[in-house]
Amino acid sequence: MESVILQCDDVTVDFDGFKAVQGMNLTLVKGELRFLIGPNGAGKTTMLDVICGKTKPAAGKVLFGKSGGIDITRRKEHQIAELGIGRKFQTPSIFASLTVHENFEIAMKQNRGVFAAMRAKLRKEDGERIAAQLEMVGLAEKSQWRAGGLSHGEKQWLEIGMMLLQEPEILLLDEPVAGMTDNETEKTGELLEEIRKTQSVIVVEHDMEFVRNFASFVTVMHEGKLLKEGSMEDVQRDDRVAEVYLGKRRDVDASRSTA
Numbered sequence: 218m219e220s221v222i223l224q225c226d227d228v229t230v231d232f233d234g235f236k237a238v239q240g241m242n243l244t245l246v247k248g249e250l251r252f253l254i255g256p257n258g259a260g261k262t263t264m265l266d267v268i269c270g271k272t273k274p275a276a277g278k279v280l281f282g283k284s285g286g287i288d289i290t291r292r293k294e295h296q297i298a299e300l301g302i303g304r305k306f307q308t309p310s311i312f313a314s315l316t317v318h319e320n321f322e323i324a325m326k327q328n329r330g331v332f333a334a335m336r337a338k339l340r341k342e343d344g345e346r347i348a349a350q351l352e353m354v355g356l357a358e359k360s361q362w363r364a365g366g367l368s369h370g371e372k373q374w375l376e377i378g379m380m381l382l383q384e385p386e387i388l389l390l391d392e393p394v395a396g397m398t399d400n401e402t403e404k405t406g407e408l409l410e411e412i413r414k415t416q417s418v419i420v421v422e423h424d425m426e427f428v429r430n431f432a433s434f435v436t437v438m439h440e441g442k443l444l445k446e447g448s449m450e451d452v453q454r455d456d457r458v459a460e461v462y463l464g465k466r467r468d469v470d471a472s473r474s475t476a
């Protein structure tokens with residue numbers, strides 16, 4: 218049976234009277250790769266902010282974990298991260314002057330603080346995990362490169378790898394392929410498919426070609442609300458979805474957006 222790992226119930230976010238999210242529901246099961254799409258301003262990023270604790274909802278609940286889960290709605294951001302929800306923002310937060318390997322070492326020991334982490338010794342099993350993670354995100358051959366010298370796509374993978382080392386149960390990614398080359402986009406999709414074997418992932422995305430290639434289940438938001446949920450085929454066939462995306466046109470195939 219599918220096990221629910223995250224449940225957002227009737228979430229409303231109010232920014233000084235403006236309801237960026239209104240009564241939004243979202244349920245994620247373990248091992249799911251969920252794409253959250255919708256036009257600009259739909260409330261997608263705000264939903265990620267609510268789940269990771271950056272923004273507190275005015276109403277509703279966020280439950281995390283198995284068997285009904287625990288209510289994380291009022292927990293602080295760092296507590297939610299410690300519980301196992303990792304958030305990656307659009308701009309990578311990596312240490313540009315350190316090597317790829319050193320960045321991974323820091324991620325491995327993040328709880329001790331950055332400077333303590335740099336001094337602390339790695340255990341043998343930590344080294345093995347880092348090696349496996351480098352392999353998974355395709356950076357094994359560049360482990361001694363300075364992170365600042367990596368391509369845009371590689372920096373994103375580095376940060377995803379750093380997050381994975383902290384073993385989150387859920388990863389929240391905001392437009393991970395924005396600015397990537399086609400080849401990097403493809404590789405990122407493959408990486409997400411690999412990640413979902415052990416973790417659950419929510420991806421906010423504008424790149425419809427990418428969504429079509431890698432999404433099995435899509436949630437569409439519009440004006441802070443759930444507009445439609447289903448397979449990409451279902452979503453593309455939906456007249457309301459076509460309407461909010463492109464006026465009256467049926468195809469949700471918006472050209473690649475960098476928004």
Ligand SMILES: Nc1ncnc2c1ncn2[C@@H]1O[C@H](COP(=O)(O)OP(=O)(O)OP(=O)(O)O)[C@@H](O)[C@H]1O
Nearest residue numbers: 232235237255256257258259260261262263264476
């Ligand atoms: N801190 C804030 N204060 C006031 N309004 C905000 C704040 N953050 C977001 N909003 C507004 O809430 C609405 C939803 O924003 P959000 O960023 O969640 O949308 P989105 O679907 O992620 O859009 P995009 O695809 O353009 O990133 C927008 O109208 C935005 O201007």
